[in-house]
Amino acid sequence: MPQSHLKALAxxxxxxxxxxxxxYEILAGACGASFxxxxxxxxxxxxxxxxxxxxxxxxxLPRLLSGDALGGVAFAHLRRPGSRPVQARRIAxxxxxxxxxxxxxxxxxxxxxxxxxxxxxRVVFVTVPADAPGLRPSPPLRLAAMQATATVRLxxxxxxxxxxxxxxxxxxxxxxxxxxAATAKPNPAAFGVAATCTRLLxxxxxxAATALEAERLDCRRRSYGGEEGQVALRAWSLELAVRAAxxxxxxxxxxxxxxxxxxxxxxxxxxxxxxxxxxxxxRAATLDRLTR
Ligand SMILES: Cc1cc2nc3c(=O)[nH]c(=O)nc-3n(C[C@H](O)[C@H](O)[C@H](O)COP(=O)(O)OP(=O)(O)OC[C@H]3O[C@@H](n4cnc5c(N)ncnc54)[C@H](O)[C@@H]3O)c2cc1C
Numbered sequence: 001m002p003q004s005h006l007k008a009l010a011x012x013x014x015x016x017x018x019x020x021x022x023x024y025e026i027l028a029g030a031c032g033a034s035f036x037x038x039x040x041x042x043x044x045x046x047x048x049x050x051x052x053x054x055x056x057x058x059x060x061l062p063r064l065l066s067g068d069a070l071g072g073v074a075f076a077h078l079r080r081p082g083s084r085p086v087q088a089r090r091i092a093x094x095x096x097x098x099x100x101x102x103x104x105x106x107x108x109x110x111x112x113x114x115x116x117x118x119x120x121x122r123v124v125f126v127t128v129p130a131d132a133p134g135l136r137p138s139p140p141l142r143l144a145a146m147q148a149t150a151t152v153r154l155x156x157x158x159x160x161x162x163x164x165x166x167x168x169x170x171x172x173x174x175x176x177x178x179x180x181a182a183t184a185k186p187n188p189a190a191f192g193v194a195a196t197c198t199r200l201l202x203x204x205x206x207x208a209a210t211a212l213e214a215e216r217l218d219c220r221r222r223s224y225g226g227e228e229g230q231v232a233l234r235a236w237s238l239e240l241a242v243r244a245a246x247x248x249x250x251x252x253x254x255x256x257x258x259x260x261x262x263x264x265x266x267x268x269x270x271x272x273x274x275x276x277x278x279x280x281x282x283r284a285a286t287l288d289r290l291t292r
Pocket of ligand 1: 072075081280
């Protein structure tokens, strides 16, 4: 990821501006990797902004908001039933982290990560500076999409977080409930990818583009309008993004397979959103949508 992409986002004030759906859509429709690195940054921003621990909040939040520092996050492992890939062991004045986070984006780009670890029936999120001792990153994972996100597996070999580094400490059941609600919400990235596809498709096949754009707007209106069945709507938007990208490939022809062509990149990025932030209900809804 060229630093110039991140600088452009920071200069536009976007390191401090999460949560605007249209911004999410525009960025995801432009460059998936820049978008995803930017989205991950907002996880520590949100967690730190809500943190009651002034020590770590005041150390990191102003730098993250100003664009002076980039943040990342590692928490998806909490969704794996039964497994505890990152554990926090209580010691005097803090925690020792052990295990491996399977997915950590922005390695080599970010200055600090919010890392989630299980401590019995609780979850602690701690700030982990990228240059801290006791971290064991894998080489960048070789990915079918989003290669420029610099995603690694991150091992913890006795990394110690002090109490001053704890962002939040909450019951695992409460985290699960919050995560279920968050992942049932619409994913604006899917609408952004589909919008770029229908825009490019309009130059090649206006009728196909009009039909897909009408479906996109319908799905988007229902999703953002808070209609019942949010998980099914999210699954629809994920499947629609893949279908819109595939339509663009089909309309483009063989050139779509050249690595320099946006159609194949958009298709790979759409496939990424079909698994990103996947939960058990979302997985079931996605498969239901794809097999009916
Ligand atoms: C390129 C890339 C970058 C990423 N970057 C980050 C990052 O920076 N930080 C971060 O925290 N995460 C990151 N992720 C993680 C991403 O959000 C996860 O892919 C997502 O949470 C799915 O997790 P998983 O693939 O590890 O699957 P799992 O956790 O194994 O499964 C996902 C869900 O599906 C359910 N499930 C799995 N198998 C079954 C089954 N057979 N039957 C029923 N239910 C099942 C599980 O219960 C779980 O809830 C990244 C992923 C990718 C691919």
